[in-house]
Amino acid sequence: MERFTKQIEVDKKKRTFVFTRMENTNGVKFFITSVDENKKPIAFSLRIGKEDTWKLQPGALRWLYDIEEELAEAITDTQLT
16 A cells, blocks of 8 residues: 655645555555545545546545546656556
């Protein structure tokens, strides 16, 4: 398990996201934690999708789709894949 953090702008405010790489028989995914605008903890994951791009897993909060590309870039930039 490897871990890294990345600050990403959400609604003009920087938020810290903690990425944890996990691998099992289903492949590699990143479990990600942060806090929402009310400081409530949130957790979600990204898995490699079609065309080798990282995609949010079903059930993610709607506002996360607005930053899905930035989350995917954070994973790609760290080269932990």
